[in-house]
Amino acid sequence: MKAKDIMTQDVATIRGSATVAQAVRLMRLKELRALIVETRNEEDAYGIVTETDVIAKVVAYGKDPKQVQVCEIMSKPCIVVNPDLGIEYVARLFANTGVWRAPVIQGDLIGIISVTDILNKGDFIEQPKLEYLEQQLQKAISNARAATANFGADSEQAVEAWDLVDDIEAEAIFYGAPKPEKSAREQYQEPQAVAVN
Numbered sequence: 001m002k003a004k005d006i007m008t009q010d011v012a013t014i015r016g017s018a019t020v021a022q023a024v025r026l027m028r029l030k031e032l033r034a035l036i037v038e039t040r041n042e043e044d045a046y047g048i049v050t051e052t053d054v055i056a057k058v059v060a061y062g063k064d065p066k067q068v069q070v071c072e073i074m075s076k077p078c079i080v081v082n083p084d085l086g087i088e089y090v091a092r093l094f095a096n097t098g099v100w101r102a103p104v105i106q107g108d109l110i111g112i113i114s115v116t117d118i119l120n121k122g123d124f125i126e127q128p129k130l131e132y133l134e135q136q137l138q139k140a141i142s143n144a145r146a147a148t149a150n151f152g153a154d155s156e157q158a159v160e161a162w163d164l165v166d167d168i169e170a171e172a173i174f175y176g177a178p179k180p181e182k183s184a185r186e187q188y189q190e191p192q193a194v195a196v197n
Contacts, residue, residue: 003090004083006121007104007111013038016047016071020058023049023070036103036112037074046103047076080105081113087122088129088175091115133172140165141184148188162188 014023014035023035037047049070057073058065079102081090094100094115101114118124144161151157162185173179182190 001087001123001127002083003081003085003087003104003113004111006087006117007081007083007113008117009111011036011103011109011112013109014049014070016040016069016074016076018070020049020054020063020065020068020070020073024054024065027051027054033114034101034112035070036109037070037076045077046080046105046109047071047074048078048101048103049074050101078102082106083110086129087118087124091118094118130172130175130177133168133175134177137165137168137172137184140168141188144185145188153189 010030012026012030012032012035014026014037016037026035027033034048034050037049039046047070053073053075054065057063058068079093079097079099081093081102081104083104083106085093090102090113094102101112103109104111104113140161144158144165147155147161148158165184169180169184180187
């Protein structure tokens with residue numbers, strides 16, 4: 001599942017020059033926890049202002065929200081997410097950066113994704129990533145063996161098929177699968193070498 005599959009498409013934006021009071025009114029009206037701060041031109045970065053920014057940087061210090069601008073409390077540039085990024089990687093990005101929501105950008109702003117989206121709309125219960133990778137690994141090994149048998153071990157098809165096996169195996173290890181003593185490719189090549197002797 002990808003970020004674009006679970007993101008919220010109805011995104012509210014605000015100018016950096018707007019007041020925090022205006023931002024809060026918009027958040028209340030749309031029942032949102034964050035607003036994306038608009039870019040001024042093509043070279044500008046997106047920003048984000050969250051409810052936490054308002055509470056921690058304005059309310060906590062008794063500042064007048066009508067006198068503080070969004071640009072004074074926003075995060076800019078903010079972490080952005082590619083719509084084709086898998087939700088496991090979005091979750092890891094959030095965990096590694098301490099960010100809990102981010103705009104989804106593909107040239108332009110197309111949505112926003114949050115930990116709530118991942119929790120409520122993600123398929124991680126029905127389709128855990130490691131289980132999925134293990135299934136994909138078995139299919140890739142089967143395909144690599146077939147390519148080797150049909151086209152030869154040194155053929156482009158076999159080399160590409162085994163490279164895919166290596167990639168999936170590495171990703172599975174990244175997600176916590178135990179690292180085998182020998183890779184699937186090495187295990188397959190071992191009997192071949194014995195047969196030649």
